[in-house]
Amino acid sequence: MSKTDAIIDIQNVSKFFGELRALDDVSLSVGSGQKFVIIGPSGSGKSTLLRSINRLEDIDQGSILIDGKDIMDPKNNINRIRMELGMVFQNFNLFPHKTVLDNLTMAPIKLKGLSKKDAEEIGMELLHKVGIQDKAGVFPAMLSGGQQQRVAIARALAMNPKIMLFDEPTSALDPEMIGEVLDVMVALAKEGMTMVVVTHEMGFAREVADQIVFMDHGKILEQGTPGHFFESPEHPRLQQFLEQIL
Numbered sequence: 232m233s234k235t236d237a238i239i240d241i242q243n244v245s246k247f248f249g250e251l252r253a254l255d256d257v258s259l260s261v262g263s264g265q266k267f268v269i270i271g272p273s274g275s276g277k278s279t280l281l282r283s284i285n286r287l288e289d290i291d292q293g294s295i296l297i298d299g300k301d302i303m304d305p306k307n308n309i310n311r312i313r314m315e316l317g318m319v320f321q322n323f324n325l326f327p328h329k330t331v332l333d334n335l336t337m338a339p340i341k342l343k344g345l346s347k348k349d350a351e352e353i354g355m356e357l358l359h360k361v362g363i364q365d366k367a368g369v370f371p372a373m374l375s376g377g378q379q380q381r382v383a384i385a386r387a388l389a390m391n392p393k394i395m396l397f398d399e400p401t402s403a404l405d406p407e408m409i410g411e412v413l414d415v416m417v418a419l420a421k422e423g424m425t426m427v428v429v430t431h432e433m434g435f436a437r438e439v440a441d442q443i444v445f446m447d448h449g450k451i452l453e454q455g456t457p458g459h460f461f462e463s464p465e466h467p468r469l470q471q472f473l474e475q476i477l
């Protein structure tokens with residue numbers, strides 16, 4: 232893929248926490264509409280990579296372009312770039328003192344200047360889409376983990392992002408709730424959303440991923456299609472890792 236085709240263009244990125252190199256010369260190009268799944272052991276830099284994409288972490292070396300815009304360039308408004316990026320975390324991170332619907336409408340009203348009425352209309356459509364329109368008026372604590380994560384996905388979508396980033400979205404869920412969240416993500420993938428998903432749900436990866444990326448110690452050790460990954464993994468660290476999780 233040429234640089235200009237990539238909606239996420241990561242080139243030679245390194246990130247240090249003190250002496251620790253959490254990202255070590257990472258390059259990755261994601262085309263518009265593509266789905267990337269990132270796997271790798273705990274501490275391998277997966278979250279740091281996702282967090283660097285929307286500048287929750289500042290990278291130390293290399294460049295990250297979102298839709299052609301360098302996120303580290305002070306001439307580019309990072310908050311504007313962030314509007315293109317929806318992020319979903321392991322622990323939902325909903326606002327506990329706001330209703331489900333208010334969780335969805337807050338950012339569109341504040342950051343996009345939508346009227347309350349318009350924001351609520353969009354919010355209700357999205358709650359419908361993730362199957363929890365009947366919970367619009369309740370507080371997050373009243374919901375199951377699976378429902379909370381679906382609210383978090385709807386909240387990210389309420390900003391109408393071009394790209395969705397998911398950091399282990401089902402890792403905090405009871406097994407019976409994982410499916411309902413993955414179903415929402417599969418539907419989103421089918422609509423053509425560009426997605427980068429850190430997950431060890433290999434069924435999801437097999438079904439949805441265009442490319443799977445294996446990280447270890449801050450480096451990308453292998454990248455390829457699901458077929459390649461599951462049938463002919465090359466790197467011994469990846470073989471070892473797949474044996475553990477499959």
Ligand code: ADP
Pocket residue numbers: 248251253271272273274275276277278279280
């Ligand atoms: P993963 O998501 O793959 O489990 P992370 O990206 O969270 O890995 O972490 C990569 C490495 O960076 C780990 O060694 C972790 O301890 C370290 N790390 C992550 N965030 C910080 C931080 N804010 N300060 C210091 N070290 C960090």
Ligand code: MG
Pocket residue numbers: 277278279398
């Ligand atoms: Mg992580």
